[in-house]
Amino acid sequence: MDKFNENQKKVIETIDSPLLVIAGPGSGKTRTLVERVSYLINKKKVQSENILLATFTEKASKELITRISAKISGKIDIGEMYIGTIHSICLRIIDENINYSYLKRNYRVLDDLEQKFFIYKKMKNFLNIDGSLEFFQFLEKRKSWDKAVELKKWIDRINEEGTSVVKEIGNERLEYLKNVNTLYKKMLFKENIVDFSNIQFECYRILIENSKVLESMREKINYIMIDEYQDTNLIQEKIFLLITGKKNNICVVGDDDQGIYRFRGATVRNILKFEKNFEIGKCKKIELNINYRSNEDIVNFCNNWNKCLYWGGWRYGKELVSGKEPKNKTLGVVKISVKTSEEDWKKKIYKFIKKLETSKKINDYNQIAFLFRSVRNKKVLRLMEYLENKNINVYSPRSNMFFFRDEIKFCIGILLCVFYQSKDFLKNTYYRECFDMTLKELENDLELRKYIKDLRNRTKSLDGNFGNFFKILYSFIGFKSFRKYLDFQEDHILKNRKTYNIGIFFKLINKFDRICQLDKIDKENIEKVVNYFFASHLVYLKNTGISEYEDIKEYAPSNSVSFLTFHQSKGLEFPIVIVGSLESGPDFIINEKQEKLEFQIMEEFEPQERVKEFDFWRVYYTAFSRAQNLLTLTCVEYPKIPVPHFAFKKVYGNLKDVVQDEFEISKLNLDETKENYIKEKLSFTNHINLYDNCPRLYKLVHEYKFPQVKTKELIFGELVHISLEELNKIKFENKSINIQEIKEKYMDFYKYLYKKYNIKLENFILEEGFTKVLDYYENYMENLDIIKDVEKKVMLTEKEYIIEGIVDLVVEKNGHLEIVDFKTGKNSGYKKEYEEQIQIYAYLLEKKYSKEILVGKIFYINEEREKKITYVNLDNEAILKTINKFKKIATEIVRKNYKTGYLDKDLCKYCDFRSYCKNYLNINNEDK
Incomplete structure (x- = not known):
């Protein structure tokens, strides 16, 4: 405890009352939370299963688990603790009370993309609801895919608010959304699937509608801690306040100045009004205001940034101070600007990076991060390309470059070579590029050309079937041309970006087959499936944008500068941060119709006319506060536009440029980029x-x-296994079941497994499986x-x-x-x-x-x-x-030691990568 400041100690030891912790950037909130859990378990002897600790992201969750496991005794099972993301904790509560849920065992969780396609597939149902025409005319959406994306957004918002939607009598748009959401939920649960927003809503419904479940949770959970509370939405707050009940041992930690996820349904209302959930004087408030991340110049700059705006009471007043050892002996906040052209701006940035390198102020490019509102902006993309052409590697997984990488164009080109004759897709410029590139690659691969020709002939003759897209794609993996893009020895994200991206593409194709319930392409479905795949599905993916591979354990790959969005950088820190997008202002992207509908759904809190202002200030504050040693603002100063935007006038005007004498690069001292240690x-x-x-x-x-x-054998095994699990749970709960009920449950499990994996089992296999289950019930379970x-x-x-x-x-x-x-x-x-x-x-x-x-x-x-x-x-x-x-x-x-010698014939027999190992590694187990 000697290593903690006074306010941190108070947070750690204040355990028997509601507690609000306002934790500024770099204030050690994660470290303090970890110590608080350790204090509860090691000092107060609280059982781990009596603690709930939730946070916002998977990365933060894994970091908490890693740190806590190092602080508590090996005899204590951290797995008993309710610890993880809010969604993962809600899923655990659902799983533990599945009999009270609309979901059944073995349900599937839709990701963002799958949810959009689910709605797209069901669009006819939603268009048949009264009010659909007026709704989409109001939002000016005409294409089915755009309508699906729009509905997905509003469905999520409704469930995140935990509202019945209709707040104004006679509001047809809200009435339509209410009916859409009701029908959508029925469709989800009928297919035993759930999306992320409904995970929370279903968890809340189970608790609020079943007093036994709620009382059990309240009895079990004695201490609740929520990290990043400014990022929670209304339904999440309702869940946690419901669980804490009269105990009120709930501690929330966050920073309203970093509340930047309104577009995901988060509301700073939760943290600003948290104290009002309890009797006056009952909730304690502690502020962590010492920033151990950033030097004094950066902390003062961030304080001044917030003072530039009149908040009118819509934030907690706070003044951060730096607790960082003053190792930097020059200016900590500067600018890189030109008044001439974008080309000169790029050159100046490059020269600055090279000067840092030649003066040995940086020993790795990963000490530098560029932050922008969007990394898909054309100006930002041109800067990336310029630096890469100058041999400075750029790591930017969300820059929308996925479909423009050679490895992805090659994968698409191969599929076009097999299927393009079904329809003339090559009029599409992008498809033509993929096709021509692949033809060139195939000139030196006679085996693959022959194989593709065989597949094409079979599509023409419609002779039998040859699996779905996923299986077809896997069949290419052993050929020479494909192996060119695979390197299973190199692990660096940028050096081996091709292999990581191909892994993502395989996953996308697997999802396509699952979304379309496509087990095989045959003469009955080939035209419809292929047309939809190329004419619609891939087009939607390309337009939506797919991120490249990101590793939460290595957020700043070595030997590369990072180009990240402001939101992407949340929770990260870098020795040097260069912030762009200074042309943006609080009025950036105005959509009055969208905003009007949003405020009709949302529980009103901040003044509507000031929301854009507040959000703008918070997102730039979050970006500025990522810097440890040097914060740099950058732009091309176009006075006629104007750039930078007037919002930056007070903080930007007096900054010294990196080429001015006041900034002495020789006196710049930088930290190393921290390793993100996660178990x-x-x-x-x-x-x-x-x-x-x-x-x-x-x-x-x-x-x-x-x-x-997935194979039939695996699906059969899972079916039998979950059926036996169900029988054991029934006996464990002292309930009874008859043979007919067992059969019904068994077939329900199969129905949901089929929907999950899209693999059909023959009737004789199903009968065999049921016989095994029945044998266990009659001859083993009762004993x-x-x-x-x-x-x-x-x-x-x-x-x-x-x-x-x-x-x-x-x-x-x-x-x-x-x-x-x-x-x-x-x-x-x-x-x-x-x-x-x-x-x-x-x-x-x-x-x-x-x-x-x-x-x-x-x-x-x-x-x-x-x-x-x-x-x-x-x-x-x-x-x-x-x-x-x-x-x-x-x-x-x-330690990532993946070396292996001779492979086992039986293990390799059905391996998806067998053809790769056989051809590339010259391993042929058939001869052994």
């Missing part, structure tokens, strides 16, 4: 066992993010004694990683515990890794329950009666040996 979270099956079988496949799946082709737990999550926390797994069944018998794991395979083949998994589970559960695990069983669902159950050796020596093996594998994963 790897590894699962037994998807990580440890996968790596143990094939490190190369592990790398492809987990580093390069290539999706794997179980006391069920202690079903689908129990366990975690092993080490210094560099966290291993997690799920135990299928924990049974108490004669005072000791038994664990059972269900496998759909045969009692052979992977037996060793199954046994090791049980041994690890036994080790972890003994710690948790403080009871010895005497028996471990593997239940082979597909085996004959006498071979169904295998007992696992659980003596200390065997367990210790397995633990050491697992730790060794985990260490190899963390």
Whole structure:
């Protein structure tokens, strides 16, 4: 505690009342939150399962988990804590109370793109609702895709507000949106899917409509902490206030000056009015105002920026001070400007970077970040191109360059070579470029040309089927021309951007097949599917913009400057920050119709006429405060436009330029770019066992993010497994079920699995699976004694990683515990890794329950009666040996050691990358 300032200590020790923490940039809020959790667990002996800690982003969530796991005892299971993003915590609450949800087990969560396509596919239903014509005429939307994007936005906003929408009697537009949302929810739940906004709404509905569930949550959760509270929306606040109930042990941390996500439904109202949720004087407020990130010049500049605007009470008044050691001996805030031309501006920026390099003030380009309102702006793109032509690498994953990369054009070109004759897509200039480029590549690849010709002939003759787009794309991976774009040895994001991007493209194509429920292309659907794919789907993706690969663990890749949006930079810090977009003002992009509708839906808070002003000031404040040692504002000063915008007049006018004598580059001292340390979270099956079988496949799946082709065998195994899980839960809850009900549940599970993976199982396979489930119900389940737990999550926390797994069944018998794991395979083949998994589970559960695990069983669902159950050796020596093996594998994963020797014939037989390994690595297991 000696390492914390007085206000930080107060935050850590104030645990038994509502607490509002206003934490400015660089004030150590994450460190303070971590210590607060440590204080609760280590000093106050609060159980981890009694704590809820939520934050806004996946990156922040993983950082919290990493830091907290290092602060608490290894005997404490961090997996019991409700910790993660707000969405992940809501999903956990839904999963734990799935019987009260409109969702069923094995539901699927739509991402942003999938949600848009779901609405697009159902557009006819929404157009049939009264008021649709007037609604879209009002917003001037004519194309179906534009209408889908528009509806998606308003559906999300309605659910984020947690409102019934209709606030004004006779408002036809709001009435239409209410009816759209009602129908949309029915469609979602019918297909057992959910989007991000409805995750929150469904969680709230379960809690508010089921008193037993709410009381259970209130009894369990004693302490709630919410990070980045200014980024929460109304439904999220309702959820947390509902859970805290009368305890009111809720601590929210945030900075209203950094509330920049209004467009996602976030509202600074939550943080500005938080104290009013409680009786007067009950909620304590503590301010963290010492900025340990930025030097004094930068902190003063940020303070002055906020003083430039009259806020009228719509922010907390605060004055930050720098707590950073003054290592910088020159100006901390300067400008790079020219009054001539954009070309001169680019040259000046380049010369500044090179001077930093030659004077050895930077040792890596990643110490520099350029921040803009948009990195898709043509001027910004031209600056990127200029720097790259001068051999300065640029990292900008959101600059909308994905579809213009050679590797993506080649992938599209190959598909065009196979299918273009179905319709003349080559009139499209972009498709023609992709096609011509690919033809040139194929000149030196006779094998691929022959293969494509064969596929084309089959499309013409419509002879049989050849899988969906995803499977077709995977069939190209072993050919020479395709291998040119793949490098599975290099890991640097920019040096190997091609491989990472191809992984993203494979994922997009996999989503297309799933969205269209496309299992195979055949004579019945080829024209419709191919036309839609090229004429609509790819066009929408290209126009929407796809981001390139980003690694949350490496936000500033070595040897490259970063070009990021203001929003993208939130939560990050850089030694040198160069802020552009100074031509923008508070009136940037005006859409009165959109705003009018938004304020009809939103709960009114800030004055409508000032919202743009407030948002403008907050987003630039967020950008300015990313700088550690040097903040630079940059623009081409066009006095007639004017640039910079008058909003910057008070802070920009007196800045010295980087070429002026007052800025002494020799006295500039910079920090290193911080490494973003995040622990790897590894699962037994998807990580440890996968790596143990094939490190190369592990790398492809987990580093390069290539999706794997799902097989019927995997779907069958998942179907049987979740059916047995359901039976065990029913027994655990002391409920009853008959054979007819089991059959209905089994078929429901299959229906949702089919929708999730788009893989159909033949009737005889379904019957076989049900027979196995029924056999378990009649001959095994009733013989179980006391069920202690079903689908129990366990975690092993080490210094560099966290291993997690799920135990299928924990049974108490004669005072000791038994664990059972269900496998759909045969009692052979992977037996060793199954046994090791049980041994690890036994080790972890003994710690948790403080009871010895005497028996471990593997239940082979597909085996004959006498071979169904295998007992696992659980003596200390065997367990210790397995633990050491697992730790060794985990260490190899963390160190990114993916070297592998001879591959196993049985493992390779159905691998998606078999053709690549066989051709490129000269591995041919058929000869072994």
